[in-house]
Amino acid sequence: MTVQESQERQGLLASSEMSQQTTPVLGGALVSWNMFWFVVLPTTLVAMVLFIIFGLWPVSAAIAWLAVIYGIVELVIILCFKNSFFLWALQRPWNLLVRLLLPPVEIVDSIGAGGTDLAMIIFNKWGKNVCSAGQVWMGSHAEVKKAVQNPQARNHWLGEHPLYAKNLPHGESGRCVFLLSLTNKAxxxxxxxxxxxxxxxxxxFTPASVTRETDDLSIKLMKQLAEAYESMAxxxxxxxxxxxxxxxxxxxHHVLFGLDIESKEVMDTLNPMFEGQGGLSHYLEPLGRLPFFSNHAVIDKVGALYEKSPAFANFQVKPEYNNMTAKELAVLMVSIMRIAGVQGSRMCLWLCASGDSHGSLTMDPRPFWDTLNLDDEDEVLRYILEVTRLSPPVTISSRIxxxxxxxxxxxxxxxxxKGTNIGIPLVYANVDET
Incomplete structure (x- = not known):
């Protein structure tokens, strides 16, 4: 590779007036988590300690009791009427009580609200429109269709869960390249x-990747998968x-990037990012703030591997790509492969082949699978689509x-x-009969 080619791959010849969107254009957190963690909480703790040091025990005790009362109130909201609280709070986002009470309730609820089983419990109680996880969910088929087929304003959210903006993929210039955080131009x-x-x-998504879908190595991997399915619990x-x-x-990684996945070195680089839930937690609020879930070093290694892959061999920075660099695309793809590629594919296969009931999928679908003509791609596809309609791997999307x-x-x-976070509950639209 020549020096000029190397510079083009890294964007060093890109325009100095590179278009950037480091933060979403519209919307914003109703309450700043940075303010909550780095101002409110530390100030409370420091105040308690200072009053103790200066002998003002009653004041310190009063602050401690206020903190206890705050915790009790939050717990009662979470356990007893969180959806009603969201309905009240989201209508008045700048209310002082909302700003004080919303963050913990929002985070706790977002951990499970998007699970298909819990989402359907909420659906059966409230209907297709409800306030949950700090969002207004609007779940009619018509509303969801309109939302997904039209331009969207976005913020740092993954469905119903807030993302830790600092850990999202950014380029050398500092601009955010995470697609689900970028507002459409319209x-x-x-x-x-x-x-x-x-x-x-x-x-x-090139002709080469299509060829790799069914090449000898892919067929070998599929046979190994079938053997594992038969032999493992x-x-x-x-x-x-x-x-x-x-x-x-x-x-x-073989199909999309052309990586040598039979290489121990390659798999030793990939596995730490894709095994377990640590790689996913890196992007989520507030887990991404914790050193235990920080995966910057792993992401850098995987991104470097992507940049050296056959898929990136002819990469060039182009104006029509807003001067996206090879590194920017690589770190974007690490997040996509972790959040959607491997995670989503695992969920889909689990729903189709495990026999577990989930959400509106209230029966074991495998007896239907046994009746399929596996040589009929259309018949197999319709089975997969019906299973994932009843229990979609992605339950909620979002917009501002x-x-x-x-x-x-x-x-x-x-x-x-304006600025309210709106949930797009695909899981509701899929079973809406109106």
């Missing part, structure tokens, strides 16, 4: 979302590092309201301000 974005997405498609196959997880890590809006919840109409 709603005020810089065009980064569209440009970066096209760069990803043109670089990775059900739970071990679906959830251990040696079952389907290993297959998806190898298969997807670009204007004030109203919606009906439990028979009453409520108004919400």
């Amino acid at each position: 709603l005020g974005g810089t065009g980064d979302h569209e440009a970066f997405r096209q760069c990803m498609i043109d670089t990775l 059900n739970h071990a196959f679906f959830f251990s590092n040696d079952g389907q997880q290993l297959f998806w890590t190898k298969y997807l 309201a670009t204007e004030d809006f109203s919606c009906e919840i439990s028979g009453k109409t409520y108004n919400f301000p």
Whole structure:
């Protein structure tokens, strides 16, 4: 590779007026987590200690009791009426009580609210519109269809869960390249979302990758997967590092990147990112703030591996990609492969082949699988689509309201301000019969 080619790959010849979107154009956290963790909590603790040092025990005790009362109030909200609290809070995001009480409730609820089983419990109680996880979920088929087929304003959220912005993929210039954080150009974005997405498609979804889908190595991997499915215990196959997880890590990296997945060095680089949940937790709020879940070094190694892959061999920085560099695409792909590629594929296979009931999938679908003509791709595809309709691997997406809006919840109409985080519950739309 010549010096000029190397510079082009890294974007050193890109325009100095590179279009950037380091933060979402619209919307924002209703309450700042940085403010909560780095101002409110430390100030409270310091105040308690100082009053103790200066002998003002009653004041320190009063602060401690206020903290205890705060914790009790939060616990009661979470256990007893969190959805009603969200309904009240999201209509008045700048209310002092909302700013004080919302962050912990929002985080705790987001941990499980998007699970299909819990989401359907909420659906059966509230209907297709509900407030959950700090969002207004609008779940009719018509509303979800409109949301996913039109431009969206976005913030740092993964479905129902807030993301730790600092840990999202950023380029050398500091701009965020995480697609789900970038607002579409039609709603005020810089065009980064569209440009970066096209760069990803043109670089990775190529005729060469299509060929690798069914080449000798892919067929070998599929045979190994079938053997593991027959020989391993059900739970071990679906959830251990040696079952389907290993297959998806190898298969997807072979197909998309052309990596030598039979190389121990390559797999030793990939596995720390894709085994377990540590790689995923790196991106999530507040887990990503904890050193235990920080995976920057691992991500750098995987990203460097991607940059050296056959898929990146002819990469060039281009204006139509908003001057996206090879490194920017590589770190973006690490997040996509971890959050969606391996994780989503594992979920899909588990739903289709484990026999577990989940969400609206209330029966073991495997007897239907046994009746399929496996040589009929359309028949197999329809089986997969029906299973994932009833229990989708991705239950919730999200967007930011670009204007004030109203919606009906439990028979009453409520108004919400511009900037509200709106959940897009695919899991509800999939079973909406209207």
